[in-house]
Amino acid sequence: MTGARRRPQRADRPEGGAVDPSGLMDLLGVAAVLLEADGRIDMWSPQAEELFGYTRSEAVGQYAALLLLHPENQDAAVTLFADVMATGRGWAGAFPVRHKDGSSRMVEFRNMRLTDNLGDHYALGLATDRTTLRQVERNLALSTRLVTQAPIGLAVLDNDLRYLAVNPALAAMHGVSEAGHMGRDFREVLSGAPFLDAEAVMRQVLASGAPVVDRQVVGRTAADPERDHAWAVSVYRLEDHHGHVLGIAIMVVDVTDRYEAARKADQAQQRLRLVANGSSRIGTTLEVERTARELADVVVPDLADMVAVDLLDSVLQTGRPDVGEGPALFRALAVKTAYPTAAADAIVPPGRLTTYHADHPAAHCIRTRRPHLITHLEDHARIASDPEAAHLLARAGVHSDMAVPLIARGEVIGVMGLARARNPQPFDDDDLALACELASSAALSIDNAVLHQHIRSAAETLQRSLLPRLSPRHPGLDVAARYRPAQAFSEVGGDWYDVIPLDGDRTALAVGDVMGSGIPAATAMGRLRTATSTLADLDLDPARILTHLDKITHGLDPYIATCVYAVYDPHRALLHVASAGHLPPVLMRAGRPPELLDLPTGIPLGVGGVPFETTTLGLEPGDQLVLYTDGLVETRDDPIDERLEDLLRLLAPRDRSTEVTCDRLLRQLRHPAGHDDVALLIARAQPLSAR
The missing domain is CATH 3.30.450.40 (GAF domain)
Incomplete structure (x- = not known):
C-alpha cells in the first residue's frame, strides 16, 4: 500500500451518545481482515488474532493464502480471490484454516471488494468459526420453529409496550393478525377492562426485572367476543449481555377448559x-x-x-x-x-x-x-x-x-x-x-x-270464645282482665281467667293455666272453666272447689293445670284464696309495697291425692289483688325470682285505673315474641257504694 493511500480512521463518537452494541456480533466473534490487491494482509483485527492465533505483527504484510491455508487449498483460494478483485462480486464459503498452534478448524468467510477514493481495490474478509455459526443458526431455527408453530402465544414488546413480534398462536387468540400487532400499543390490541391488570403486571416486570409466572387473566377478545376465555400469562424482562433492558417477552397459554372446569366445580360447591x-x-x-x-x-x-x-x-x-x-x-x-x-x-x-x-x-x-x-x-x-x-x-x-x-x-x-x-x-x-x-x-x-296459622287461628277463636265477658258491675270490686295469645308461630295455650258473681254480693276470682297448647288445650280449658263456674254456685270453700277441679282434671288425662281460686266478701272485707301449684298472687295494700302472697302452693290439678288449703286475709277498699299466669313473668333466659321482682317493682307506682295497670304490665313485662299465653286479672277493693 503506497503512502498516498489513506488508512481508515476510527469514526468519532456521535454527539448524541453511542448506540448500544449488539451482543450477536460479540457472540459470533467476527474477525475482519483487509488484503491488498496482491493478497498481502494490510489490516488485522483483534478478533482475527483470537480466531487464527497470529498477532497483528505476525500477520500484517504476509500473504493470507500462505499464512492461513493448507497447501492443498491455496490454489483454490487464490483463484477465488482473483475473481473477487477482478469482478467485484462477493464470495461466501467455508475453508479449513490452519491455526497458529497447528490445528485445523473450519472457518466461514464472507469476502468482498472495496475501493478507496483513489480507485485502488482492497479485499475485505469477514470470518467466524463455523461451529459457532452453525450453533447460532440451529438455535435461531429452533426458536423460529417454536415461535411460529407452538400452540403457546408468544410476543415481544418494547419498553413502551408496543408489539415487536407476535407468533400465529397469539394472533389467533387475540383475533388480530400478526401484522395488525406490529407497532401497536398493548392496550390498543386488548382494550377491555380485564386487561388493565395485565398491563400493570407488564410495567411492574419492566421496572423490577422480577418475572411473573402463570398470572390468570379472564376476558374476551375479538377472536370470541361472546364468551369469556382464561389465559395463564407469564411475563419476563429481556436484557442484552450488558444488562440493558430491551423490553419484555410474554407467554400466553389458553387455559379456558381448565378455568371452566374449576368454575363449574366451584359452582357445584357453592x-x-x-x-x-x-x-x-x-x-x-x-x-x-x-x-x-x-x-x-x-x-x-x-x-x-x-x-x-x-x-x-x-x-x-x-x-x-x-x-x-x-x-x-x-x-x-x-x-x-x-x-x-x-x-x-x-x-x-x-x-x-x-x-x-x-x-x-x-x-x-x-x-x-x-x-x-x-x-x-x-x-x-x-x-x-x-x-x-x-x-x-x-x-x-x-x-x-x-x-x-x-x-x-x-x-x-x-x-x-x-x-x-x-x-x-x-x-x-x-x-x-x-x-x-x-x-x-x-x-x-x-x-x-x-x-x-289456620289451626292457631281456630284455637285462638275457640280460646277467646270460652273466656268470660266481664260484667261492668261487681259489688265492692273494680276488675280488669286481659288475655294475650302466644306469638304468631306458637300455638295458643290453655290460660284463662274468670270473674263469677256469687250470692251476698260476693265475687269469685279465678286464673288458671292448662299445660299444653292448641285446640286440645283450649278445649280442656273450656271444660275446666265451665266446671269452675258450676262449682262456684255451690258456695263451696276455695279449697273444696280446687279438690273437685282436681278430680275433673284427672279425667282429662294427659292434661294437668294450675289454678288460683279466690272469693271476696265486700261486707266483711275478707278474701278467701287457695292455690293449686300456681304462681303466688300479688297483694297491694295502701301505704305498703306490693308483696307476693305466701300461700300453701299445693299441687297442680290432675295430679290428685294431696288436699288443698284455704287462706283468709283482709282486703280493705283501695287494696288490690293481682292474679296472672306464668306467661307474664317466665322467660327462657331469666331466673323466675328476678322476673317476680320485676313484677313487684312495676306494681309499686299505683295507677288510678286497673285497666292502665294491666296494659302497663303487659307492655313492659311481656316480650312481643312471647312463646306462651298470658292471662292477667287485677281486682281493686272499693266501698260497696262505689260503682
Missing part, C-alpha cells in the same frame, strides 16, 4: 353450600311471611340479583289452592334485591294482592306446575305486571329470569321469581335445578306455616 344454608335458615319459625323472607335471604345475592315470593291468596285464606277459571290471585310475601335498583319498584311489594297476565312466568308455573326459564330476556313485558314495570326492569338491566313453582304435598301454592341484572351470567339449567330444590324445601315450610 350450590351445595347454598342448599345446606337453605336447610338451616329456611323454616326456622311457623310464620308464613318470615319463612318467605328466609327463602329470599338465601337466594339473594348468591343465586339471583332480585327475588319475589308470591303465594296464592286462596292458600292463605282457606289453606287450599283454588285457582278457578280466571287469573290466579297472588299475595306478595317477600321481595329482596342484592343492591338498590329501580327494578325494586317494578316488583309487587309484600302484602299486596296482584294478578299476572297469561304469558307471565308466574302464570305459566301455576298452569303447568313446571318452572319457567328465560335465559336471555329481550321483551321485559313478559315478566312485568304493567308497561311502567317493564320500563323499570329494562332500565335496571334485567337480562335473565326464571320462575319456580312452590309445590307442597302435591299442590302448587305459590311462585318464586328470580332475575339477574348486575350479574352478567344468564341463568342456566344448573341454576334452575338449584332454585327448584330450594323452592321445594321452602314450599313445605311455608305450607306448614299456613296450616299452623
Whole structure:
C-alpha cells in the first residue's frame, strides 16, 4: 500500500451518545481482515488474532493464502480471490484454516471488494468459526420453529409496550393478525377492562426485572367476543449481555377448559353450600311471611340479583289452592334485591294482592306446575305486571329470569321469581335445578306455616270464645282482665281467667293455666272453666272447689293445670284464696309495697291425692289483688325470682285505673315474641257504694 493511500480512521463518537452494541456480533466473534490487491494482509483485527492465533505483527504484510491455508487449498483460494478483485462480486464459503498452534478448524468467510477514493481495490474478509455459526443458526431455527408453530402465544414488546413480534398462536387468540400487532400499543390490541391488570403486571416486570409466572387473566377478545376465555400469562424482562433492558417477552397459554372446569366445580360447591344454608335458615319459625323472607335471604345475592315470593291468596285464606277459571290471585310475601335498583319498584311489594297476565312466568308455573326459564330476556313485558314495570326492569338491566313453582304435598301454592341484572351470567339449567330444590324445601315450610296459622287461628277463636265477658258491675270490686295469645308461630295455650258473681254480693276470682297448647288445650280449658263456674254456685270453700277441679282434671288425662281460686266478701272485707301449684298472687295494700302472697302452693290439678288449703286475709277498699299466669313473668333466659321482682317493682307506682295497670304490665313485662299465653286479672277493693 503506497503512502498516498489513506488508512481508515476510527469514526468519532456521535454527539448524541453511542448506540448500544449488539451482543450477536460479540457472540459470533467476527474477525475482519483487509488484503491488498496482491493478497498481502494490510489490516488485522483483534478478533482475527483470537480466531487464527497470529498477532497483528505476525500477520500484517504476509500473504493470507500462505499464512492461513493448507497447501492443498491455496490454489483454490487464490483463484477465488482473483475473481473477487477482478469482478467485484462477493464470495461466501467455508475453508479449513490452519491455526497458529497447528490445528485445523473450519472457518466461514464472507469476502468482498472495496475501493478507496483513489480507485485502488482492497479485499475485505469477514470470518467466524463455523461451529459457532452453525450453533447460532440451529438455535435461531429452533426458536423460529417454536415461535411460529407452538400452540403457546408468544410476543415481544418494547419498553413502551408496543408489539415487536407476535407468533400465529397469539394472533389467533387475540383475533388480530400478526401484522395488525406490529407497532401497536398493548392496550390498543386488548382494550377491555380485564386487561388493565395485565398491563400493570407488564410495567411492574419492566421496572423490577422480577418475572411473573402463570398470572390468570379472564376476558374476551375479538377472536370470541361472546364468551369469556382464561389465559395463564407469564411475563419476563429481556436484557442484552450488558444488562440493558430491551423490553419484555410474554407467554400466553389458553387455559379456558381448565378455568371452566374449576368454575363449574366451584359452582357445584357453592350450590351445595347454598342448599345446606337453605336447610338451616329456611323454616326456622311457623310464620308464613318470615319463612318467605328466609327463602329470599338465601337466594339473594348468591343465586339471583332480585327475588319475589308470591303465594296464592286462596292458600292463605282457606289453606287450599283454588285457582278457578280466571287469573290466579297472588299475595306478595317477600321481595329482596342484592343492591338498590329501580327494578325494586317494578316488583309487587309484600302484602299486596296482584294478578299476572297469561304469558307471565308466574302464570305459566301455576298452569303447568313446571318452572319457567328465560335465559336471555329481550321483551321485559313478559315478566312485568304493567308497561311502567317493564320500563323499570329494562332500565335496571334485567337480562335473565326464571320462575319456580312452590309445590307442597302435591299442590302448587305459590311462585318464586328470580332475575339477574348486575350479574352478567344468564341463568342456566344448573341454576334452575338449584332454585327448584330450594323452592321445594321452602314450599313445605311455608305450607306448614299456613296450616299452623289456620289451626292457631281456630284455637285462638275457640280460646277467646270460652273466656268470660266481664260484667261492668261487681259489688265492692273494680276488675280488669286481659288475655294475650302466644306469638304468631306458637300455638295458643290453655290460660284463662274468670270473674263469677256469687250470692251476698260476693265475687269469685279465678286464673288458671292448662299445660299444653292448641285446640286440645283450649278445649280442656273450656271444660275446666265451665266446671269452675258450676262449682262456684255451690258456695263451696276455695279449697273444696280446687279438690273437685282436681278430680275433673284427672279425667282429662294427659292434661294437668294450675289454678288460683279466690272469693271476696265486700261486707266483711275478707278474701278467701287457695292455690293449686300456681304462681303466688300479688297483694297491694295502701301505704305498703306490693308483696307476693305466701300461700300453701299445693299441687297442680290432675295430679290428685294431696288436699288443698284455704287462706283468709283482709282486703280493705283501695287494696288490690293481682292474679296472672306464668306467661307474664317466665322467660327462657331469666331466673323466675328476678322476673317476680320485676313484677313487684312495676306494681309499686299505683295507677288510678286497673285497666292502665294491666296494659302497663303487659307492655313492659311481656316480650312481643312471647312463646306462651298470658292471662292477667287485677281486682281493686272499693266501698260497696262505689260503682
